[in-house]
Amino acid sequence: MSEEETVTQPEENAATAPADTGADVPLIEAPADTVAGEVVLRLTDVVKTFPGVRALDGVQLEVRAGEVHCLLGQNGAGKSTLIKVLAGVHRPDSGEVEWRGEPVTFANPQAAMRAGIATIYQELDLVEDLSVAENAFLGHEHRSLGFVRRGKMARHTRQILGRLGHGEIPPGRMVRALPAAGKQIVSMARALSHEARLIIMDEPSAVLAHDEVENLFRIIRELTAQGIAVIYISHRLEEIREIGDRVTVLKDGRTTAANLPARDTPTRDLVSRMTGRTIEYVFPDRPTDDTVGAELLQVEGLTRTGEFADVSLNVRAGEIVGIAGLVGSGRSELLETIYGARAAEAGTVRMAGRVLRPGSVGAAVRAGMGMAPEERKSQALLLGEPIYRNVTLATFGRYARLGFTDAGRERAEADRIAESLELRPRDVSRPVRTLSGGNQQKVVVGRWLLGGTKLLLLDEPTRGVDVGARAELYQVIRALAAQGVGVLLVSSEVPEVLGLADRVLVMREGRVIREAPAGELDENTVLDLVMAGSLMEGAPA
C-alpha cells in the first residue's frame, strides 16, 4: 500500500489545520506532475449491461485536469453505473477507458484508488459500526508492523474533517450515531484521504443543506485550483451552473451531448437533451383557500431533549405545510416523533382531535399517517424484494382478505404508482436493489400515495429525483392535497418548500422561529432565518 508515501507528504496550508496535527496531510494537494487543462480521462463507447438492462450503451466522456465536469441525466440514465465503472466497481462489457493517456481496466476499487480516482458514492458506503476515523481510512489504514496506528489516524482524520469545515465531528464517534449529513461528510473525508487526481461525487449535495452545499463548493474549488479533476453529479441545475465547467448529458445510457459549457447552455437545452422533451418551469398552482378543510394534525409542546423543544404546529386537511431548516435543526426528528417512531418527552400529537399514543408507529398509521423517511436504504426499503412489495409494504394488509395477500391487486396498485411517478424501468417485479437511486426514492414516496393516507409526512421526498419526475411528484402531492390529504413536508431545498407548501414553518436549533404563508416569504428571508445566530460560526464568509 501507499501509506508510506502519503505519510511523508509535507504539511500544506497549516492555517486551517488543528494544532495537534502531524505533518502528513495529502488533502487537497494534487500529485506533482499534474498539468491543468490536460485530458486525464477519456471514455469511448463504454457499454455495461446488467441482466435485462443496458445501463450504459455507448458513453463518451472527456475530463480535464482542474475542471468540474458535471454529469446530467434522468433517474436511471446510467450516471451511477458510469462512475462505478470508473471506480473499478463494475467492469465495462466493451469500450475503452483511457486514464492519463493509457487504456486501463480497473480490476477492483483498490486499483482505481491507487491510480488516483477517489469516489463518493451516491449510496453511502460506510460501515455503521466503525468509527469515523476507521471509516475514513477503511482499506488503507495507517499501519506499522501490522498494527493500526489509531492515534495517527485520528489526528489525520481530524485534520481532513477540519478542512472540510467539520472539525466538530469526533473521529472516534461511531458512524451509526451521525446524522445523514455527517455521514456524507465522512464519505467525503474518505475520498480525500487518498491522493487523488480525479474525485467523483455522485449526488453529494442530495443530503446536504444549503450552507453545507456552499461549503462543499468551497472544497471543490480548492481541489480544482490544485489541478484535481472533479466529476460532479446532481439533479439540481442551479448547482451545476454555479460549480460546473462543462456538462455531459446522458440519456438511456448514451451520451446525448458532451462538453457543453455549464454556465451558458440554456436550461431548456439541457433538459430536453436529458429527457427528450420540453419542460416548463412551474410548481403546481395553489388552490383557492376554501379547499382547506378541518384541522387534521395538532401538535402541542412537543419536546425531545437535544433534538427539538416545545414545538406546536397544525396541519389542516388539504393543506401542505413545509418545514424549512438546516440539517440538524431537528426537522427529521420532529417528523419521526409526530409519526411515533420516537417517543416524545413532553407534548401531545392529535390526529382529528384524538391524542395518539406517543412512540407508537402503529397508532399513527392506524390514525391515517404515513411517513416517507429520510434515508431510503436503511429506513424504508427491502432491497431484495420486488418493487411492488416495497410499494405496498405499509398497505398489503389492506388488500388482504382473511390474512391472505392479494398479489394481483398489489401489483396493479404498484403499477399505477409506478406510472404516475415515471418509475424506470416500469416492471414492478424487479428487485428494488436494481433500481437507480432516484427511482428507489420514488418507491419510498410512492408507498404512501396508494390512498387511505390522511396525513403524509415527507422527509426530503425529492432527494435524488430528476427534474422531470420531481415535477410529477409535486403534481401528485398537490393532487392528494386537493383530495383532502394533509401534507407535512421537510426539505433542505428552500425553493421546494416555498413553491410547494401553502404555509411554511422555519426551524432553527430545534425550535420553530417563524410561521408564515409561503407567499409572504422568499428564499433569502428563509435562508437568513435558518442560518442566523450561532450556526454561522465557522462558516465561510
Add this chain to the structure above:
Amino acid sequence: MSDATPTPTATPERPQLPAQSPPVDPAETAVAGDKAASTGNRLSWWRGNGGEGAKRNLGLIGVLAALIAVGAITKPDLYGDPTWVWNNILAILQLASVVGVVTVGMTFVIIGGGIDLSVGAIVALAGVWCTTVATQSYGAGGMIFAAIAVGICVGLVNGVLISYGRLVPFIATLAMLVAARGLAASISNKQTQVSTSTFINDIAARKVLGIPILVYILGAVVLAGWVLLNRTTFGRRTIAVGGNPEAARLAGINVRRHTMLLYALSGLCCGIAAIMLTSQATSAQAAMANLYELDAIAAAIIGGTLLSGGRGTIIGSLLGVIIFATITNLFAINGLSIEAQNMVKGGIIVAAVLVQQFQFKSFTRLLARNRLTTNT
C-alpha cells in the same frame, strides 16, 4: 403564488419517453422479468420470496440427484428393484419428517432475522411433558394438547425475552436450550417414559394408502408453512421484519409482536415434532431430539435461507432436510459409520452453499442467453 422559484413540469403533450429511445429491447425485458421471477408463469407457483428461490431450489434438486446417483452406483442391485426404491424413498421421507417439521418453524425464525437454538430442547420438554403419567391419564388428546401447548408456551417465552426483553436471540435461545433440557430431565427423573397410548404410538407405525402418517404430517406442515410464508400477511411481515426491521417499523408493522409470534410458531412446530418423535420411539426422555437445532439450521441454510434474515423458502428448507436424510440413508445402506457420515454432512453444507452461489449466477446467465436467442 406561481412566481416562486421555478421547477420543471412536463408539458402535457409530451411524447411518450420509451417510444423515443427504448432503454431495453423487449427480449431483454423478458429476461429482466424472469430474473425477478415473478411475472414469469413458469416456476411462479413455487416462487418463494424474492423470486430467486426457485432457481436456488433447482440446484438442491441437482444435489439430491447426485446423491441418488451415488447410491445407484454403489448399490446397483438395490436400486434396480422398484419396490425397494419406493420403500427407500418412504424411509427417507419418514427419516426427514420430524426434523422437517422443526425446520419449517426454524425457517420462519431465521427469515424473520432471528435464530432458535432451543428447538431440540423444546421437543424434548414437550415429549417428556406429554408422556408423564398424569398427562397420559387424559388420553391421546390430552397428550397432543400438552405437547403443543408446551411448545407454544416455551416459544412464547423465547419470543418475549427476545422482543420485549431485548435479548439477543442467540443468547436467549441458548439459555432456553439448557433450561428446557434441565426441566425435561427433572420432570422425567432422567427416566425414559413409555407412551401407553396406542393412538399416539400408531402415528409412526401406521400407513395410509401405503404412505406413513408421519410423511403426511410433514407434508401438511410444509404446505401450511408455504402458504403462510408466501400467501399471507404474516409471511410478508416476516420477510419485512427480517429484511429491514427499521423499514418494517416505519411502515407500521409491529416488529416486536411479530418477532414474538415467530418464536411461538417455532415452538408450535416443536410441539408437533415432539408428538411425532414420541410416537416413533413409543417413549420420551430428556435427551431426545439431541442436536436437532443444528440439523434444522443447517437444512434451512442449505435451502437458501439467509442467516441475516429477509430471505428464504420453505421448499428450500424441505429439500435441505431431505438431502440430509438421503445422506444418512446412503451411509446406512452402504454400512458406513456415523462418524464418516458427519464429516460428509459438514462437507455437504459447505459444498451446497458454494454450488448454489455458483449455479445461481451461471444459471441466470444461461437463462438470459437462452431467452435472448429464442425471443429475438
